[in-house]
Amino acid sequence: MGLLCKYNNLILVLNFITLLLCCSSSQIIKDSETLTSNSGNFTLGFFTPQNSTNRYVGIWSKTQVFVIWVANRDQPLINDSLGVLTISNDGNLVVLNGQKDVIWSSNVSNVSSKTNSSFTLSDYGSLVLMDSTTGNTIWESFDHPSNALLPSMKFTSNMNLTSWRTPFDPLIGSFSFSIERLKIPEVFVWNKTRPYWRSGPWNGQIFIGIQDMGTRYLNGFHFEKDSTRGTVDLSFRVDDFGLVIYALNSQGQLHENSWSIEKEEWIVTWTNHRSDCDVYGFCGPFGICNSKGSPICSCLEGFEPRNKQEWNQKNWTSGCVRKTVLQCEIAKNQNESKNGNEADGFLKLNTVKVPDFAELSFDEQDECKNQCLMNCSCIAYSYDADIGCMSWNGKLIDIQQFQTGGSDLNVRVPYAELGISDKGHKGTIVIIISVLTGIIIIVIIAAYFICMRASNPVRKKQNRIFQFNKIVKPEGYTNNAIGELSQEKLQELLLYNFEKLATATNNFDLSNKLGQGGFGPVYKGILQDGKEIAVKRLSRSSGQGLEEFMNEVVVISKLQHRNLVRLLGCCIEGDEKMLMYEYMPNRSLDAYVFDPSRNKLLDWEKRFNIIEGIARGLLYLHRDSRLKIIHRDLKASNILLDDELNPKISDFGMARIFKVSEDHANTQRVVGTYGYMAPEYAMQGVFSDKSDVFSFGVLLIEIVCGRRNSSFIESENALTLLGIAWIQWKEGNILSLIEPEIYDDCHQKNILRCIHIGLLCVQESAAERPTMAAVVSMLNSEIMDIPPARQPAFLLMQNMMNTVSSEERIELYSNNGLSITNIHGR
Structure with missing residues (x-):
């Protein structure tokens, strides 16, 4: 016992001597001074981020570019190079500005004024405030991390790493890192309150949701549960791998940074975000990402898919739903199912990242399956030898297909979905025979019609003639514009025959398909002279007729503006109706703004150019063209981008032409896209140029925020993007909603101005919305006073859904439909 006491006293003496050697001259650190750890790996001092004049106290590793901890994140020294880091009279560690005001403090309440405090920088990178008399730690930076996880740091489940606001602004940003699901620990990255990425469960050795986390990590990470505090602690060691630090950047990416001795620089050796599949729930509930x-x-x-139209447009957030009700749901109120052979079963998914919200239950693998099968609420299970049995009772969210690693996930499905293998080889043979028989019959019928067509040259020639006399004004149609389209005016357009367009598009091959609109598919074509075109082919099953086709021909043939797509020609042969446009190599705006992998290509200058171009295009339609035109279906997918990313408004099938003396009209059937339609149009059928202004406002806010108006919608009572933008605007927190890729202090004023204009455009009352002429002026004039915005329309999804019938509520977007228009004069 005496030897133990002597040993402890010796340790205290050695600690005290070390403290004197390290810190005797460092009880005050001036702006120009630094303190370096004994290992030389870490340095404490004042620094200024790139593109800034603010001064901060921080710790960096090897190079000042790699800052791992900041003291005064929210209170920088502005144009002040006289700051100091020192110990205050009450024993706390403080940062003082040039006027000796405290701008940051360790803020330890139980420090006695008599305590002889001192501080040091440990070899592990922690700033430690100590009691010089006892050698006890009073406070250390490891307990208050910034944006980095360091070796030997004990990171607990009640802590958070928080990202910088921008790469050059240490202020707390949108993203945070934490430990969650404490029964089966996982680590999460959050975008404010929404999950952005997760590691998958910890099995005692690795996170099973990180594909390439293999054996080299076995002695690295360690979880420890503290039953007294009710917390879980995470730490890692890198004894054999040199200096490694995990840091969370301002875009929500968690990087593993390794110091290269040869190159003398930091190298990113792993990141949590390598594809869109790493974004939490990218494919929605019951979707899987590969x-x-x-x-x-x-x-x-x-x-x-829950919403097939959105799914086909690569908007997968709404996820999927069951095709067939589970047998156990049908038999819930019965003792057993009607047919034992039709009981539910499980389909196995191999090597996947298991869903979120796993529940830990039974230990044995066989018992795991049986217990899940007996519980109708259990919709999936997975067994890991080190974790045990995991089961899921709610939506399956954030599943990812791996090439290697991961776990096997067993998903409950009705008997009918169990697959051919479970139903025997007899079913396989029957299906194969049926398919082969069908193919043979189709080939025979096709050959017969080809022969008949080839043997009738007169009919073949007739089908290739452009039949002007078949173009008639539809019965009951009141718009005189189509009636004015005579054969002479059609001749002003370049007329194409069907055969020429079929050749240009390789017989409308799927590989040339650019997209699918309300009227039908659009294909890329190359004419014999090498000119690229886009061919819009009216689908026979689309429900759209000659009226809409001719409407688009009339409207676009009269328009010439750099921000409107140019019509090159048209074709009508038999039942075929097609339009030829100039080819836009960058396709539509939604493919950039809403795609996490491509939105980085649109910086703020490009986005503002797009916003201004759309505004000028609408101004031309509303005021400067020979005819006043209301587009009625303005949205991101109808904005095409040329090779320089200049915007061009397209798809005029729903457009309406007004005389100069007319300012609004009523329609008996609403057409367009819900979420972009003005309230007076969606609910009363009244549309005007202010209807397009509303759509422009929605589109403007989407461009700035990088999210769809419906992106936050998980239920009918959820907020739309407009609702969230309005709340954040009122609270002065709108910067949190801005697309991180475009945010820059240099552009902050302009970005806020655009959001203000967008909110004005989506006012509930059409009279309170600005004209497009006013919008263009506000966009280009920083000295113009902008009136205050009021609460916009459609804050909630429920408001939007109430404007449609119950049948139409199944899909958020409506099908384009015919409308009967009554035009009113001023």
């Missing part, structure tokens, strides 16, 4: 797939999102077996 970064090697095309498209990358698909529904689980037995499920189908």
